[in-house]
Structure formats: structure tokens, C-alpha cells
Amino acid sequence: MGATASQLGKDVLSEYQELTFLTKQEILLAHKRFTELQSRDSRGNLNPRVPTETILTLPELKSNPFRDRICRVFSTSESKDGLTFEDFLDLLSAFSDSATLEIKSHYAFRIFDFDDDGTLDENDLKKLVNCLTGETDDTRLTPDEMTQLIRNILEESDIDKDGTVNLSEFQHVISRSPDFVSSFKIVL
Amino acid sequence: MQLVSNLRRLPVGERVCTLKAMPLNLAQKIELRKLAGDVNSNLLIDRESPCYSILYVNIVRTWRLLLSGLAFLGSLRLWQTQLKLLGGRFGTPVLSYFLFLRTLLLFNILLLLVNGMFLVFPQALDPPAYNSSLHTYSGLHLLTGEGYVSHSVMFYGYYGNTLPGQSCGPAEPEPKVSSAHDIAYQSVCDGVGGPQMAPVAYNIPLSYFFTIVTGLFITCIILVCSISRSFGRSFRVFPSRGKLAETVFCCWDFKVTKKLSVQRQSENISIQLKEQLSEQMCCERGHSFVQRLRLQRVRLLAWAVCLASVFLSGCATYFLAEHMHPDQRLMANVEVDVLRESHLLVLPAVVSSINLLLPGLFHLISRVERYDSPLVATYVSIFRNLLLKVSVLGTLCYHWLWRIASEPESYSLQCWENFVGQELYRLILMDFFCTIINTFTGEFLWRLFSNGVLKRGRRPVFDISWHAVELIYGQTLTWLGVFFAPLLPVVQLIKLLLLFYIKKHSLILNCEGPRKPWRASHMTTVFMALLCFPSFLGAATCVTYTIWTPSSACGPFRNTTTPLEAQKLLWQMVDTSTNPKLFWFSHLVESPLFLFLAAGVFL
Numbered sequence: 001m002g003a004t005a006s007q008l009g010k011d012v013l014s015e016y017q018e019l020t021f022l023t024k025q026e027i028l029l030a031h032k033r034f035t036e037l038q039s040r041d042s043r044g045n046l047n048p049r050v051p052t053e054t055i056l057t058l059p060e061l062k063s064n065p066f067r068d069r070i071c072r073v074f075s076t077s078e079s080k081d082g083l084t085f086e087d088f089l090d091l092l093s094a095f096s097d098s099a100t101l102e103i104k105s106h107y108a109f110r111i112f113d114f115d116d117d118g119t120l121d122e123n124d125l126k127k128l129v130n131c132l133t134g135e136t137d138d139t140r141l142t143p144d145e146m147t148q149l150i151r152n153i154l155e156e157s158d159i160d161k162d163g164t165v166n167l168s169e170f171q172h173v174i175s176r177s178p179d180f181v182s183s184f185k186i187v188l
Numbered sequence: 189m190q191l192v193s194n195l196r197r198l199p200v201g202e203r204v205c206t207l208k209a210m211p212l213n214l215a216q217k218i219e220l221r222k223l224a225g226d227v228n229s230n231l232l233i234d235r236e237s238p239c240y241s242i243l244y245v246n247i248v249r250t251w252r253l254l255l256s257g258l259a260f261l262g263s264l265r266l267w268q269t270q271l272k273l274l275g276g277r278f279g280t281p282v283l284s285y286f287l288f289l290r291t292l293l294l295f296n297i298l299l300l301l302v303n304g305m306f307l308v309f310p311q312a313l314d315p316p317a318y319n320s321s322l323h324t325y326s327g328l329h330l331l332t333g334e335g336y337v338s339h340s341v342m343f344y345g346y347y348g349n350t351l352p353g354q355s356c357g358p359a360e361p362e363p364k365v366s367s368a369h370d371i372a373y374q375s376v377c378d379g380v381g382g383p384q385m386a387p388v389a390y391n392i393p394l395s396y397f398f399t400i401v402t403g404l405f406i407t408c409i410i411l412v413c414s415i416s417r418s419f420g421r422s423f424r425v426f427p428s429r430g431k432l433a434e435t436v437f438c439c440w441d442f443k444v445t446k447k448l449s450v451q452r453q454s455e456n457i458s459i460q461l462k463e464q465l466s467e468q469m470c471c472e473r474g475h476s477f478v479q480r481l482r483l484q485r486v487r488l489l490a491w492a493v494c495l496a497s498v499f500l501s502g503c504a505t506y507f508l509a510e511h512m513h514p515d516q517r518l519m520a521n522v523e524v525d526v527l528r529e530s531h532l533l534v535l536p537a538v539v540s541s542i543n544l545l546l547p548g549l550f551h552l553i554s555r556v557e558r559y560d561s562p563l564v565a566t567y568v569s570i571f572r573n574l575l576l577k578v579s580v581l582g583t584l585c586y587h588w589l590w591r592i593a594s595e596p597e598s599y600s601l602q603c604w605e606n607f608v609g610q611e612l613y614r615l616i617l618m619d620f621f622c623t624i625i626n627t628f629t630g631e632f633l634w635r636l637f638s639n640g641v642l643k644r645g646r647r648p649v650f651d652i653s654w655h656a657v658e659l660i661y662g663q664t665l666t667w668l669g670v671f672f673a674p675l676l677p678v679v680q681l682i683k684l685l686l687l688f689y690i691k692k693h694s695l696i697l698n699c700e701g702p703r704k705p706w707r708a709s710h711m712t713t714v715f716m717a718l719l720c721f722p723s724f725l726g727a728a729t730c731v732t733y734t735i736w737t738p739s740s741a742c743g744p745f746r747n748t749t750t751p752l753e754a755q756k757l758l759w760q761m762v763d764t765s766t767n768p769k770l771f772w773f774s775h776l777v778e779s780p781l782f783l784f785l786a787a788g789v790f791l
Contacts (some may be wrong), residue, residue, distance in 0.1 A: 019208055059445055061446050063444075063445060064438075065454075066442075074213070086214040087213065087214075093209075100209055102265055112437070132458075133453060133461070145462065148465055148469065152433070152465075153436060171439075174438060
């Protein structure tokens with residue numbers, strides 16, 4: 001195919017460096033990996049937007065239970081399918097070492113919001129807990145436990161008592177945990 | 189737009205910072221930047237310093253790398269990955285058992301190092317004369333502690349009472365003496381006269397006394413400090429109320445990429461959530477007054493049965509111990525050595541079978557009692573098991589220290605300390621075999637039986653109360669025996685290492701997690717407290733009593749009144765000796781500062 005990977009221009013590189021939390025090396029590495037994904041794509045020409053299935057072949061995302069949500073949240077296309085290089089950089093930036101708590105909690109909220117309605121309601125929380133506990137029967141919560149868990153979560157985090165958790169309530173809960181910043185990380 | 193006008197108002201450097209921190213995608217940020225008037229972004233790099241200067245970023249990165257390196261070193265602690273797997277699959281009670289096992293391992297390593305460096309190694313370099321009649325070899329001796337094992341560095345009787353500058357001379361009869369002068373010039377080369385041997389530069393009796401005492405003292409300090417730390421941590425453990433949302437939102441680690449690790453993480457989170465939920469759900473069941481009255485009567489009856497069985501087992505142990513000895517004199521005439529020596533294994537076998545069977549009875553009784561909270565049921569079970577062990581061990585200690593030590597001749601024993609050391613050695617070994625038997629029958633065979641014959645889908649559940657009290661019992665035996673057999677921590681160490689792997693594989697193969705997971709947040713504290721109060725304190729009391737007991741005709745304090753008296757006399761001698769280095773060293777070892785420094789290092 002003669003993949004002459006388009007080299008990143010210096011000015012583009014510096015722009016990316018300024019507007020994301022990634023260093024130059026990280027951006028160059030991301031570019032290399034992204035070009036590899038592009039060449040793996042079935043279509044001959046290097047499509048600027050790599051479809052989601054190809055993105056999900058990345059080892060860092062392959063086994064993550066939130067992989068589909070992550071790709072949806074960072075995708076800028078109409079159909080929410082596929083990432084461009086800039087979307088990919090956004091993803092890595094939000095999950096990077098130096099990203100601030102606000103950015104991480106913002107994107108975490110969007111990832112956990114399964115129905116994309118801007119709040120975490122009961123169904124979102126159910127799906128979230130099922131993603132966390134995994135697929136096997138041993139680890140899944142029983143319906144009783146699930147109801148009680150959701151009730152407790154809403155009791156603890158829903159300050160305005162509207163039955164859902166909005167972004168500021170979510171960020172309030174996150175700010176209490178010291179582990180969040182270090183666990184919300186993906187490194188290539 | 190509002191955003192664009194806000195950006196225009198900021199200085200150029202800050203504009204970039206603000207844009208970076210905005211949760212927008214890159215294309216939007218580039219657009220905003222254009223609108224806000226930064227036409228030539230190239231000039232920016234040359235002119236302005238970015239908000240995170242390169243040096244600052246490098247410093248932060250190096251610091252984070254160092255921290256992650258330290259974290260990696262911390263994770264190199266023994267069995268860290270296996271413990272994570274066990275905790276994730278079986279819950280915090282099982283995890284607390286294995287953490288306790290690891291702590292006991294460290295205690296034994298400490299005792300081993302102290303004893304090995306100051307006691308066993310010097311004595312091993314200067315062995316007493318070889319007497320072929322005493323050295324008989326047999327495989328059974330490894331089990332009973334007789335024969336060649338009893339005449340090795342393992343037991344008390346081997347240790348000589350030579351002093352610095354002393355050499356072996358021709359054999360002399362050993363009259364009973366009580367002055368330091370006479371102790372110093374006593375020879376220990378029994379029987380084999382002949383050429384003078386190399387002078388000894390190490391004071392064995394003094395070091396024996398101080399090594400054992402120092403080892404136990406350091407253990408005491410570490411125990412007390414770890415208990416106070418655990419207590420502090422327990423009080424700081426917040427109730428699970430208020431933590432569930434945090435657990436759900438923040439606990440997933442996105443760095444985990446391998447499929448197996450992701451599965452383990454899911455297991456871990458699931459068990460954490462279930463434990464926290466069950467903590468809130470328990471004790472919500474109400475009983476009627478009649479039901480409660482009936483339950484109380486059942487529980488009183490259960491307690492009566494348990495206490496009666498404990499008392500009976502104590503009596504049985506005492507009678508068996510008493511009556512084994514006259515049989516030994518009869519047995520001395522028996523030709524077959526194997527039969528004579530396996531006779532010695534009867535008492536440990538009976539004690540270990542009591543320890544195996546009675547807790548099974550307790551387990552059945554607790555099923556009848558039907559405690560609401562699994563935590564309360566476990567604590568009750570632990571207490572009962574502990575009572576049983578205390579009664580059996582207390583009876584044995586009384587028998588050894590009061591009866592045998594005061595009149596060893598009536599039991600036809602020349603060296604009662606050796607005998608006690610051997611008894612403890614045999615008890616530890618039997619205890620290990622019984623744990624293996626319990627693992628095999630209680631877990632492996634029960635699983636096969638349950639699945640094959642009864643056709644139930646359920647596997648056995650790990651009985652934490654029995655296992656934890658077994659560990660405490662084994663460690664008490666070690667601490668009791670360290671005065672009589674300085675290498676006993678080695679035996680306990682090997683036993684604990686083997687136990688870890690056997691238990692871990694048996695758990696993964698045969699058992700399942702608790703049906704209703706419950707959080708054992710204070711369990712480690714309880715174990716350490718039990719280790720300190722009945723276990724270590726009892727052992728230390730017995731050792732202190734031994735120091736005050738008259739010594740027999742063997743070991744480093746032979747032919748003196750008591751080890752304590754011997755120490756006082758020897759210490760006076762050391763003060764006036766011409767060896768300044770030894771004098772200095774002894775003073776250093778004795779000073780409390782050294783002991784506290786050593787304890788501080790281990791903490």
C-alpha cells in the first residue's frame with residue numbers, strides 16, 4: 001500500500017502540544033499508532049476517520065468494559081462512529097497523566113451516561129454497575145442488591161433529590177476520592 | 189460568543205491554558221483560538237513561555253516516575269499478586285487470614301535471624317565432643333526429635349557452657365557448684381580426653397540468655413506497635429455508608445489492559461460492593477419475643493456444651509500426659525526402637541485430633557444457634573476455638589513446668605528442657621499434619637462428596653475461625669519452645685510457607701466464596717490482639733518462669749541453680765574480663781537504645 005504516513009507538520013505538532021495535555025513524544029507515538037490503525041483498515045486509501053471496530057483492536061482498549069462508550073464520547077462524527085486523529089488525541093489527552101480533575105471528571109461523566117441525556121439516571125447506573133462487575137453469574141449483583149445499591153448511590157450523591165445525578169453532583173463525589181485521578185488513565 | 193470574548197480578554201499565555209482545560213474537542217479549540225485572534229501560533233512558542241514550562245513538566249514527570257518506582261518496590265512484597273487474587277475472589281475474611289499468615293512468617297524470620305546470628309552459628313562452629321552412642325540415625329527421629337536430632341543445635345541440651353579463653357581438657361567428674369569461678373572452669377568435653385582444643389571466644393551461656401530474651405522483647409515491641417496501629421486504623425475506617433457512590437464512580441482502573449486482570453478487577457469490585465451492601469442489610473430482621481427467648485435458650489445450651497467439651501479435653505490431655513511417662517519406663521525395655529519412639533507421638537496425635545474434631549462440633553452447634561450476623565458468628569467461633577486451645581496448652585504447660593521441672597527424676601528424665609523442647613517440636617509437626625488432613629478431607633473430599641454423592645452445586649466454605657486460631661496456636665508453641673529449642677522458628681517458618689501454598693491451591697480448587705459476603709474490617713486487628721494477649725503473653729510468662737526454675741544437667745546453664753542466677757554471676761565475670769571488645773559489645777547489646785533502634789528498623 002505504500003503507507004507514506006503523513007508526517008505531522010511542526011506547526012500542527014506544536015498546536016496539538018499547546019491545546020492538549022500530551023507531550024511531543026506522546027503525540028508522535030499516538031500518530032504512529034493511529035497510522036498503523038489506518039493501514040489496518042480494509043479500504044485502500046487512508047481514511048481520516050478510523051471506524052470504531054478498528055480502534056477497539058488497540059490492546060489498551062480491547063478488554064476495557066467501557067470501550068464502546070469511550071469511542072462514542074470522543075467521536076465527532078454525526079453517527080458517533082469512528083475517530084479522527086484529533087479525536088484520538090482528545091481521548092489520550094483526557095486520559096493522560098497531566099489532565100486536570102475537571103477534565104477527567106467531565107469525560108468520566110459522559111462515559112457513564114449511557115443514554116447521553118446529560119444526567120445519570122437509574123438505568124445508566126444499572127448499566128454502569130453491570131460493566132464494573134463483569135459478565136459472569138458469580139460476580140453480577142442480584143436484582144435486590146442492585147436496587148439497594150442504586151438507592152444508596154442516589155441517596156449519597158443526589159443533592160437536589162431529582163432522582164438523577166448531574167455533572168456537578170458527580171464531580172462532588174469524585175472530588176472526595178483520592179484515587180480517581182490515578183485510575184482514570186490510559187497510557188499507550 | 190461569550191467564550192471568545194472571555195478568551196480575548198486574557199493574556200495570550202493564559203488563553204492557551206484556559207483552552208487546554210476546556211472539555212471541548214480539538215477542532216473546536218482550534219476554531220476558538222482562531223476567533224480569539226491568535227493568528228500565528230508559531231510565534232507563540234518563541235515569544236511566550238507556555239503555562240507548564242518544559243523544565244517544570246520534566247520535574248513533575250521525573251517525580252511521578254520515582255513515585256511509581258517506589259510503588260513498584262512496595263508491590264514486590266511477598267505474595268502480593270496472590271493475595272490480591274484471593275481477596276478478590278473470596279472476600280476480606282479470607283484475605284485477612286492470609287495477611288495474618290504473612291505477618292507470622294515475618295515474626296519467625298526475625299526470631300530466626302536473631303537466634304541464628306548470635307546463638308546457633310557460634311555454637312555450630314564449636315560443637316561439643318562427638319559421642320557415637322548418642323548419635324543414632326533414623327527417619328522417625330526427624331518426627332520425634334529423638335536420636336541425632338536431639339543432639340544437634342536444635343535443642344537446649346546441645347549448647348555448651350564454655351566461656352572465653354576456655355579450652356577442653358581431660359574429662360572430670362562434674363560436681364554440683366554454685367560459684368562463678370567453678371562455672372568458668374567446668375569442661376564440657378564429655379568423656380573424650382586428649383589434646384587441647386582451640387579456645388572458645390564466645391560466651392555461649394550469656395548469649396543464650398540474652399539472645400532469647402532480646403528476640404522475645406523485640407517481638408513484643410513489634411506486636412504492641414502493630415496492634416496500636418491497627419486499632420488506630422480501625423477507628424478511622426469509615427462506615428460503608430457514604431462510600432458506595434465513590435466506589436462505583438472511582439474504583440475502575442483504566443490502566444488495566446489484560447483480559448485476566450480485567451476479570452480479577454471485576455471480581456474484586458463485585459465482592460467489595462456485595463460486602464458493603466450486606467453490612468447495611470444485616471440485622472434488619474426482627475424476631476418475635478417467643479422466638480428470641482427460644483433462641484436464647486438454645487444459645488445457652490450450646491455454650492454449656494462447648495464449655496463442658498473444653499473442660500473434658502483439658503482433663504483428657506492432663507491424664508494422658510501424666511500417664512505416658514510411667515509407660516516410658518516400661519517402654520525402655522522394649523527392643524523395637526520404632527515402637528518405643530512412636531509411643532512418643534501418641535500425646536501430640538491425641539492433642540491434634542482434639543484440635544481437629546472438637547471445632548467440627550463447635551461448627552455444627554453454631555449452625556443450630558443461627559446467629560444473624562456472620563461477623564458475630566465468626567467471633568463466637570473464634571472465642572470457642574481459642575478456649576479449647578488455651579485449656580489444652582495450659583494443661584500441658586502446667587504439666588511440663590510444674591510437674592516435670594520440679595522433679596524430673598520421677599519421670600526418669602536427665603534433661604527435662606530437652607524433653608519439653610522435643611514435645612513442642614512434635615506438637616508443631618503433628619499440628620501441621622492435622623491441618624493438611626483437614627484440608628484434604630474437609631475441603632477436597634467434601635467437595636467431591638458434595639458434588640458427586642449429594643449432587644449439590646455448592647462447594648465448602650473456608651472456616652476462618654478454625655484456621656486463624658490454628659495459626660495463633662502454632663505461633664504460641666513456637667514462642668513457648670524457643671527457649672528450649674532455639675531452631676524451632678525454622679520449623680514454624682517452613683510449616684507456614686508450605687501452609688500458604690497448600691491452602692491457596694486448596695481454596696482455589698475446592699472452595700467458594702461466602703454466600704453472603706461480609707466485611708471483615710477489624711479482623712486483622714482482632715487476630716493481632718489475640719496473638720498478643722493470650723498467646724505471646726502466655727508464652728513470655730512461661731519462659732520467665734523457666735528462667736527462675738532450677739536447671740538440669742544439660743545445656744548452657746548446667747550445674748547451676750537457675751539460669752537467672754547463672755547470668756548474674758557470668759555478668760559479673762564479663763565486667764572484669766580482659767577482653768574490651770566483648771565488654772563493649774555486651775554493653776551495647778544490653779542498652780535499651782540498641783533494642784529500640786532494632787525494633788524501629790523492623791517496624
